[in-house]
Amino acid sequence: MRKPLYGLMAEFATPEQLIEATEKVHSEGYRKVDAYSPLPIEELHHSMHLPDSKLPRFVFFGGLAGGLGGFGLLQWISQVAYPLNIGGRPLNSWVSFIPITFELTVLLAGLTTFATLIAMCGLPLPYHPVFNVPRFKLASSERFFLVIESEDPRFDLVRTREFLNTLHPHEVSEVES
Amino acid sequence: MADNVDLRTGTTGSGVQAGPVPVLAPGHNYESVSESIAAVPLKQGWPKFWLVGFTATFCIMMMLFATIGGLVFKGIGLWGPNVPVGWGFDIINFVWWIGIGHAGTLISAILLLLKQQWRMSIARFAEAMTIFAVACALLYPTFHTGRPWLAYWMLPYPNTMGMWPQPRSPLLWDVFAVSTYATISIVFWYVGLIPDLATMRDRAKSRFAQVAYGMLALGWRGSAKHWVHYETASLLLAGMSTPLVLSVHTVVSFDFAVGLLPGWHATIFPPYFVAGAIYSGFAMVLTLAIPMRSWYKLKDFITAKHIDNMCKVMLATGLIVAYGYFMEAFMAWYSANGWETFMFKNRTTGPYGWSYWSLILFNVLIPQVLWFGWARKNVALVFVVSLIINIGMWLERFVIIVTSLHRDFLPSSWGMYYPTQYDWSFYIGSIGMFLCLMYIFIRVLPSISIFEVRTLVPRETKGGHH
Structure with a gap:
C-alpha cells in the first residue's frame, strides 16, 4: 500500500503567479495551505489571510x-x-x-x-515532507511553491489536482509524507 | 520589503531604486543572484589569493597567541602601561576595535529601519566584521585583568566569597554593554543567515556541505507562515540593536568621561565617541569590501553606489568627529580651567604633539577630499582614504588616553608611555586574527545576504529563464 500523501504541490515561476494562486486557493475554500518562496513576499500575508505574528x-x-x-x-x-x-x-x-x-x-x-x-517556526526540523519533491530544492533559490495539504477537508486527489492545473503552474507534483 | 509594485497590472517603476547608479547591476534574476553569491563558498574552491591571505593572517594570529602565552605565564608586566599611564595599548585597541564593530550594526539595524535598500548587499559581512571586531576587542580587557581565568568574577553570581560587582562603576557598565552587544550581534547575524544557509544546503554538491549547511539552516523551508514571523523578528532585532549600538560606545566613553581627568571629563564624549565609532567602522567596511568585491567579482552587488554612499556616511561622521576635536579645544579655553588649558596645550605642543597633529591630518583634513564626486568614484583613492581614517581613529584613542594620563595634576607624577614589543605583537596579532576570521567567513558562508538581494531584483524580470 502506498504511503498517504502529504499534499499536492504546484510550482510557479514568479511571485505574482504565487500570490494570485494563493488568493484563488483561499476563495476555493482550502485552508490547510502553505506557500514557499526564496524571499519574503509581503503580499502573501494578505492573500493567504495569515494572522499577524504574535x-x-x-x-x-x-x-x-x-x-x-x-x-x-x-x-x-x-x-x-x-x-x-x-x-x-x-x-x-x-x-x-x-x-x-x-x-x-x-x-x-x-x-x-x-x-x-x-x-x-517549529525549527529545528530536519525532516519535512515537502523536501521529498526533488524540484523543491529550487524553493530556496528561484522558484515559488504552493502546497495544499491532504488533511484539508476539501482535499481530493483528482479534483484538487485539476483545480491546481487551472492556476497555470509550471508543474503539479504529489508530496509523499 | 517596501516594494511599490502594482501586482494586478504587473507594472513597476524603473526597477531597483531611483537614481542613476543602481544598487544591483541590471540584468539579474533570482537564479543569477543565488548563483553568483553562493558560488563563492561552493564553487570557487581555494583560490591563490585566499590561500596566501589566509596563511599570512593565520601566522600573524599565531603571534597573538604566543603573546597571550607570554602574558599568562609571565604577567602583564610584559606590556608598557605603568604609572602614570596605566591604560596603554590595551584600552586604545579595545576602543578602536569596538568602534570598528559599530558600522556592522549601523548598516544592519539603523539602515534597515530607515529602509535604505543599499544596505542589503553589505550588511552580512559588515555584521561578521562586527562580531570579529568585538571578539578582538574583548581580548584586551580580558588579558589586562592579569588573571583572565577569573574574568567571570566581573559577572554578578552568588559565590562563596560573598562578593558582588559594583554597579556604580562605568567599567561594570562596560562589561554588560559589550557582552550584550556581542550576544545580540551574533543572534542578529545568525537569524539573517538562516534563509541563506537553506540556499547553501540546497545548492551544495558535496555530502559534507549539505549536512553542515543543513544543520545550520535548522530545516528552513521558506514557508510563508515562517516568513511572517521572520520579518517581524528581523524588525524587532533591528529596533533593539539601534539603541544598543548607540549605548555601547556611549558606555565606553563613560569609562573616560565619568573620571575626573582633564581631557576625559567632558560631556561631548558620548556623541563624539559614537560618531567616531561609525566613522572608523565604515572605513573598515570599505577597507575590506573594496578588495573583496574585486577578488570575488562581486561588483554587481557592491556597486559604485555603495562606495559612494559609504563615503558620504564617513564624511558626515568625520565632520561630527572634527566638531568634537574643536569643542575640546574650545572648552579648554572657555572653561577658564587651568588644568583643562594645560591639558590642551600639552596635547598639541607636548612630547606627544606629533600624535595630535597626525590625528588632525588623518581624520579631519585628508578625508575632506570625499566632498568631491570624482574622489568618491576613484576606488583606489577611497581605499587609501579608508586606511588613513583607520589609522587616524587609532591615533584619536592614543591621544585621548596617553596624552591625558601622562601629565595630570601633579608634575611629580608625570611620565612617558612607551609600548613594548608585546604591546605591538598583541595589537598586530589581533589584526591578524580579525583578518584570518574574515578569510574563513568569506570562504564558508555567503558573504552577501542572498535572500535580501533577491528582493532587489526588479519584479518584471523576475522568474529568470523559462
Whole structure:
C-alpha cells in the first residue's frame, strides 16, 4: 500500500503567479495551505489571510523581565547583598543603574526574539515532507511553491489536482509524507 | 520589503531604486543572484589569493597567541602601561576595535529601519566584521585583568566569597554593554543567515556541505507562515540593536568621561565617541569590501553606489568627529580651567604633539577630499582614504588616553608611555586574527545576504529563464 500523501504541490515561476494562486486557493475554500518562496513576499500575508505574528508580545515580556530583573538585581546587590559606601552616595543611587538595566532589557528581549522565532517556526526540523519533491530544492533559490495539504477537508486527489492545473503552474507534483 | 509594485497590472517603476547608479547591476534574476553569491563558498574552491591571505593572517594570529602565552605565564608586566599611564595599548585597541564593530550594526539595524535598500548587499559581512571586531576587542580587557581565568568574577553570581560587582562603576557598565552587544550581534547575524544557509544546503554538491549547511539552516523551508514571523523578528532585532549600538560606545566613553581627568571629563564624549565609532567602522567596511568585491567579482552587488554612499556616511561622521576635536579645544579655553588649558596645550605642543597633529591630518583634513564626486568614484583613492581614517581613529584613542594620563595634576607624577614589543605583537596579532576570521567567513558562508538581494531584483524580470 502506498504511503498517504502529504499534499499536492504546484510550482510557479514568479511571485505574482504565487500570490494570485494563493488568493484563488483561499476563495476555493482550502485552508490547510502553505506557500514557499526564496524571499519574503509581503503580499502573501494578505492573500493567504495569515494572522499577524504574535512574536512581539513574547518579546515585550522578555524585555520587561530583563529590565525589571536587571534593575531589581542591582538594587538587591547595592542595598542587601553587598552595600558599599561609594563617595557618600545613597545606596539607592538608581541613576547609575540605568545603563546595566538597559543592556539587560535588550539582552533578554533579543534572546526572547530568537527563541520565540525558532519555536513559532517549529525549527529545528530536519525532516519535512515537502523536501521529498526533488524540484523543491529550487524553493530556496528561484522558484515559488504552493502546497495544499491532504488533511484539508476539501482535499481530493483528482479534483484538487485539476483545480491546481487551472492556476497555470509550471508543474503539479504529489508530496509523499 | 517596501516594494511599490502594482501586482494586478504587473507594472513597476524603473526597477531597483531611483537614481542613476543602481544598487544591483541590471540584468539579474533570482537564479543569477543565488548563483553568483553562493558560488563563492561552493564553487570557487581555494583560490591563490585566499590561500596566501589566509596563511599570512593565520601566522600573524599565531603571534597573538604566543603573546597571550607570554602574558599568562609571565604577567602583564610584559606590556608598557605603568604609572602614570596605566591604560596603554590595551584600552586604545579595545576602543578602536569596538568602534570598528559599530558600522556592522549601523548598516544592519539603523539602515534597515530607515529602509535604505543599499544596505542589503553589505550588511552580512559588515555584521561578521562586527562580531570579529568585538571578539578582538574583548581580548584586551580580558588579558589586562592579569588573571583572565577569573574574568567571570566581573559577572554578578552568588559565590562563596560573598562578593558582588559594583554597579556604580562605568567599567561594570562596560562589561554588560559589550557582552550584550556581542550576544545580540551574533543572534542578529545568525537569524539573517538562516534563509541563506537553506540556499547553501540546497545548492551544495558535496555530502559534507549539505549536512553542515543543513544543520545550520535548522530545516528552513521558506514557508510563508515562517516568513511572517521572520520579518517581524528581523524588525524587532533591528529596533533593539539601534539603541544598543548607540549605548555601547556611549558606555565606553563613560569609562573616560565619568573620571575626573582633564581631557576625559567632558560631556561631548558620548556623541563624539559614537560618531567616531561609525566613522572608523565604515572605513573598515570599505577597507575590506573594496578588495573583496574585486577578488570575488562581486561588483554587481557592491556597486559604485555603495562606495559612494559609504563615503558620504564617513564624511558626515568625520565632520561630527572634527566638531568634537574643536569643542575640546574650545572648552579648554572657555572653561577658564587651568588644568583643562594645560591639558590642551600639552596635547598639541607636548612630547606627544606629533600624535595630535597626525590625528588632525588623518581624520579631519585628508578625508575632506570625499566632498568631491570624482574622489568618491576613484576606488583606489577611497581605499587609501579608508586606511588613513583607520589609522587616524587609532591615533584619536592614543591621544585621548596617553596624552591625558601622562601629565595630570601633579608634575611629580608625570611620565612617558612607551609600548613594548608585546604591546605591538598583541595589537598586530589581533589584526591578524580579525583578518584570518574574515578569510574563513568569506570562504564558508555567503558573504552577501542572498535572500535580501533577491528582493532587489526588479519584479518584471523576475522568474529568470523559462
